Amino acid sequence: MCQLPTEIMSNDLDVDLPNNLKDLILTASFWKGVVAVEVLLSVVCSCLSYLEGDESTFSSVYACFLAVAHHFRMLPPDVRAALDLSNADVDKMHTLVCHHLKTIFSPTHALAFRTDPLFDDLRDNLAKLHMDAFFNLGDLTILQECKKVIKRMAATDVLLNRLMQSEFGLYTIRVEDNDDDFADVLSMPQHMLALADDSVYSHLKKPLLAIHKMPTGASAGERNHKSANRVHSRNRSRLAAGKVEVGTAIVFNAQ
Amino acid sequence: MAFFLEHFSMELCRKSAENLYEKLIDCKRRLLFTIRELAPGFVSHIVSSYAGDGDANLQQVATMNEHFVGAPMFTFCFDSPSVMIKLRRLCIQDTEFLFVFGCSPHALHNLCMDLVKEFPVVKLIVKQIVFLVKSVRKTHLIQQLFDKICKENYGITLVLILFTKTRWGTVRNVAKRLN
Numbered sequence: 001m002c003q004l005p006t007e008i009m010s011n012d013l014d015v016d017l018p019n020n021l022k023d024l025i026l027t028a029s030f031w032k033g034v035v036a037v038e039v040l041l042s043v044v045c046s047c048l049s050y051l052e053g054d055e056s057t058f059s060s061v062y063a064c065f066l067a068v069a070h071h072f073r074m075l076p077p078d079v080r081a082a083l084d085l086s087n088a089d090v091d092k093m094h095t096l097v098c099h100h101l102k103t104i105f106s107p108t109h110a111l112a113f114r115t116d117p118l119f120d121d122l123r124d125n126l127a128k129l130h131m132d133a134f135f136n137l138g139d140l141t142i143l144q145e146c147k148k149v150i151k152r153m154a155a156t157d158v159l160l161n162r163l164m165q166s167e168f169g170l171y172t173i174r175v176e177d178n179d180d181d182f183a184d185v186l187s188m189p190q191h192m193l194a195l196a197d198d199s200v201y202s203h204l205k206k207p208l209l210a211i212h213k214m215p216t217g218a219s220a221g222e223r224n225h226k227s228a229n230r231v232h233s234r235n236r237s238r239l240a241a242g243k244v245e246v247g248t249a250i251v252f253n254a255q
Numbered sequence: 256m257a258f259f260l261e262h263f264s265m266e267l268c269r270k271s272a273e274n275l276y277e278k279l280i281d282c283k284r285r286l287l288f289t290i291r292e293l294a295p296g297f298v299s300h301i302v303s304s305y306a307g308d309g310d311a312n313l314q315q316v317a318t319m320n321e322h323f324v325g326a327p328m329f330t331f332c333f334d335s336p337s338v339m340i341k342l343r344r345l346c347i348q349d350t351e352f353l354f355v356f357g358c359s360p361h362a363l364h365n366l367c368m369d370l371v372k373e374f375p376v377v378k379l380i381v382k383q384i385v386f387l388v389k390s391v392r393k394t395h396l397i398q399q400l401f402d403k404i405c406k407e408n409y410g411i412t413l414v415l416i417l418f419t420k421t422r423w424g425t426v427r428n429v430a431k432r433l434n
Contacts, residue, residue, distance in 0.1 A: 021390045033380040038430040045424035052360040061359045084376045100366040104357025217358035218334045
């Protein structure tokens with residue numbers, strides 16, 4: 001793109017490149033800004049692309065928002081300089097992440113994230129880099145949100161609530177070795193849960209399986225809806241028999 | 256199993272939260288009738304509408320989860336318009352659904368657009384990118400020169416793209432293409 005003004009000059013073309021466009025192309029700070037905008041939005045858009053796919057897991061919703069918050073905190077100095085971002089701006093970005101998570105948040109997101117062994121290392125690494133409060137993108141801490149979900153699932157059954165809470169506690173303190181039910185972190189969480197020991201997680205297993213199977217968003221439905229809209233279009237559904245006949249004749253004659 | 260509510264509202268009634276809620280509950284009950292058995296002493300609303308007054312008094316119409324044997328857990332996923340946010344509140348209030356949550360790609364897209372709107376330098380750069388792309392695309396000779404430069408440097412011709420507010424993540428694609 002920077003070669004454009006020189007190319008016009010060298011080819012002696014009768015093109016008047018507007019001054020403001022020429023200045024813009026030759027401004028180094030603009031190109032640094034373009035790179036910085038791309039870096040700033042890269043993680044957000046990568047997470048977006050992943051979450052709209054069919055293979056995304058429910059636990060990854062909270063993880064993606066955490067990754068975006070972490071990305072904003074760790075923006076390289078040159079990106080911050082190019083976009084003129086102060087510490088207050090970075091805090092504002094964190095607030096925006098929390099705000100947008102709150103618009104879709106359900107405590108089940110926290111429970112799914114906490115019970116997916118794939119994100120154990122992510123939690124440990126982020127804990128080393130940031131304060132513990134960094135994890136709490138919702139109103140409560142992750143563990144409090146998890147307990148809230150279990151209580152809601154148990155409804156009025158006090159005993160079931162106690163049993164599920166203790167099984168969740170067992171999960172959190174489990175020893176991560178090769179015999180662990182959740183050792184194969186590359187498998188989908190619902191697959192690992194389905195094979196987990198019934199004697200240990202007998203009450204929590206079924207509801208957790210259902211939670212991990214939940215979709216990350218409405219994108220699959222919207223995709224379906226778009227294709228269905230083409231087939232059951234408004235014009236087609238209003239088409240009377242006479243008009244269909246006329247239309248068919250026209251198409252037939254045209255061929 | 257997931258259902259998209261839009262498919263059940265193809266009629267003339269206004270798409271208010273109350274109307275959509277009614278549809279949603281209707282879908283939920285119909286689904287329950289097909290996948291679960293009724294608890295003893297309950298009948299479906301279809302049976303009840305055909306039954307005489309005497310019969311209807313004997314059995315109760317099944318409306319809640321407890322009126323079915325082993326009813327599953329129901330959750331509701333919604334996108335971002337205000338009508339859906341109101342619908343979410345209705346679902347939680349009436350305890351018809353155990354959990355409700357929003358569409359995460361929608362939220363991330365809104366975050367993306369907020370980043371562009373809220374930070375003046377980011378907003379200015381995006382504005383300049385749009386100006387640059389439009390200027391190059393509208394003049395045929397400049398476009399031809401740009402294609403020539405691309406061919407010489409990369410061996411292919413590239414198209415400068417603009418972003419669409421309703422297409423997820425296209426702001427980044429615009430900046431990426433310009434790089």
